Amino acid sequence: VYRYFGNKQDLFWATTLEVMRRIEDRVQEAIVHGDGAIETLRKMSMGYARLFSEDRRYLELFAQQHAEFRFTEPDSHKARHDELTQRCVEVVEEGILSGEIRRVDPVKTVNALGGLVYGNVLHGFYCYENTNQDDRQGILDTVELALNLFLEGLRNPRG
Secondary structure (H helix, E strand, O other), rough: HHHHOOOHHHHHHHHHHHHHHHHHHHHHHHHEEEEOOOHHHHHHHHHHHHHHHHHHHHHHHHHHHHHOOOOOOHHHHHHHHHHHHHHHHHHHHHHHOOOOEOOOOHHHHHHHHHHHHHHHHHHHHOOOOOOOOHHHHHHHHHHEEEEEHHHHEEEEEOO
């Protein structure tokens, strides 16, 4: 393994890059099949949450990334993150232009949405109250509830 990756950190970054590719696939699938901006954001977010619920190790990798390697990720990771964020921002912007989404700052909105989904998944797996940490559907139900509250707040009442 070390002949191919060089060291533990290179192996770690290669692994997180693969998870990022899987996230991108889920997001792209939602964009292709979305029905309006809010529904697309919902599908993107639930696809992201399902990926982590399907394999908890992905979530553990991201938690470790933040704990051990914060702000030291390779440029390739930063670029992929920025591209993914930009895709989401474009969905919000399209929703604003169509009148479906009220006027909001698209970048801040995407950051808030990402934090909401990631935070609920993380909390669902690691909270002390969760005695059944394999209750993936319960975690997804909580993410969906939080999404509904957030996305309904984005909806333009005149749209």
